[in-house]
Amino acid sequence: MEIPIVNFEGYTLEESNISSQDLQKLCNSLKTAFTEVGFVYLKNTGITQHEVDEVMKISKEFFDLPAEMKLPLSRSTYNDPNHGWVSLERERLNPQRPGDLKEAFNTRLLQPDIKWPENVPGFREKQVSFFMRCKDLSLKVLKLMGRSLGLDPDVFVSAHKYIGTDKNGTTLRTLYYPPVQSDHAKEGQLRCGEHSDYGSITLVFQSPEGGLEVLSRSGEYISAPYIPGTALLNIADLMQRWTSDVFISAVHRVLLPPSGNSNTRQSLAFFVHPDDEALITCCDGSNKYPPVNSVDYLMERFKESYGRK
Ligand SMILES: O=C(O)CCC(=O)C(=O)O
Numbered sequence: 646m647e648i649p650i651v652n653f654e655g656y657t658l659e660e661s662n663i664s665s666q667d668l669q670k671l672c673n674s675l676k677t678a679f680t681e682v683g684f685v686y687l688k689n690t691g692i693t694q695h696e697v698d699e700v701m702k703i704s705k706e707f708f709d710l711p712a713e714m715k716l717p718l719s720r721s722t723y724n725d726p727n728h729g730w731v732s733l734e735r736e737r738l739n740p741q742r743p744g745d746l747k748e749a750f751n752t753r754l755l756q757p758d759i760k761w762p763e764n765v766p767g768f769r770e771k772q773v774s775f776f777m778r779c780k781d782l783s784l785k786v787l788k789l790m791g792r793s794l795g796l797d798p799d800v801f802v803s804a805h806k807y808i809g810t811d812k813n814g815t816t817l818r819t820l821y822y823p824p825v826q827s828d829h830a831k832e833g834q835l836r837c838g839e840h841s842d843y844g845s846i847t848l849v850f851q852s853p854e855g856g857l858e859v860l861s862r863s864g865e866y867i868s869a870p871y872i873p874g875t876a877l878l879n880i881a882d883l884m885q886r887w888t889s890d891v892f893i894s895a896v897h898r899v900l901l902p903p904s905g906n907s908n909t910r911q912s913l914a915f916f917v918h919p920d921d922e923a924l925i926t927c928c929d930g931s932n933k934y935p936p937v938n939s940v941d942y943l944m945e946r947f948k949e950s951y952g953r954k
């Protein structure tokens with residue numbers, strides 16, 4: 646099994662003059678991908694490889710700073726549950742394993758009056774403008790998802806009104822995986838432990854090293870390689886619940902590089918979450934899962950990956 650590629654030509658960020666026949670085709674392809682794999686590559690979205698490369702480049706400048714310059718920007722120092730720097734091994738996406746061998750910087754609030762890295766000129770502007778591009782693409786996809794299920798096209802979009810504000814947890818995360826000496830890693834340690842994402846959907850952009858793997862329905866990990874110019878999109882847990890398990894939130898991971906390989910790796914992940922106060926109720930009216938408040942659900946999940954205190 647492979648992750649399908651869906652062409653957004655005609656429905657890019659700059660266009661929406663697609664014929665109703667092509668729109669239906671697009672919806673059908675997405676629905677197939679989301680029900681069978683939970684992951685899909687989107688090509689010709691309007692987000693270019695150049696944009697992605699630029700965000701990765703400026704992110705690397707930040708990650709290369711000495712730890713004492715990043716420490717004041719730590720995730721826990723903000724009056725916000727998710728914004729800021731996450732140090733190496735701080736997070737365990739699979740709570741059964743040692744901390745992940747990755748660093749991250751999370752952008753959630755777009756206000757200029759919160760702390761940003763000062764020593765990397767342009768960092769804030771580049772992260773914020775990429776956040777906006779990902780937001781626009783995500784809203785377009787959410788609309789197609791509603792339509793693909795034969796529902797009101799706004800059923801999901803209308804629960805994502807406050808992205809970029811303190812009423813919504815949507816986060817752009819730039820990730821850096823430093824070189825690993827596999828023989829020095831702790832037992833069972835990975836670059837990114839097995840997990841599924843928490844919110845509604847996630848967009849992922851990897852550096853050319855690739856390395857992401859996705860658990861297929863038949864129980865084997867399949868590779869999600871780097872495909873330049875594409876955005877990889879996956880369903881997350883709240884969306885699976887919202888669709889009464891019609892759309893699949895697939896488990897994924899990043900293993901350690903093979904012994905002797907000293908490559909670094911980068912990725913950008915845009916985690917789309919519904920508005921804090923949105924009540925997530927099965928969209929087919931089935932009551933398969935009880936209604937849940939979006940922010941309550943997400944806070945519970947964060948506690949698991951950062952260790953319960
Ligand atoms: O680094 C990647 O390619 C994916 C990371 C990931 O799955 C996550 O942070 O949730």
Ligand SMILES: [Fe+2]
Nearest residue numbers: 840841842897
């Ligand atoms: Fe993930």
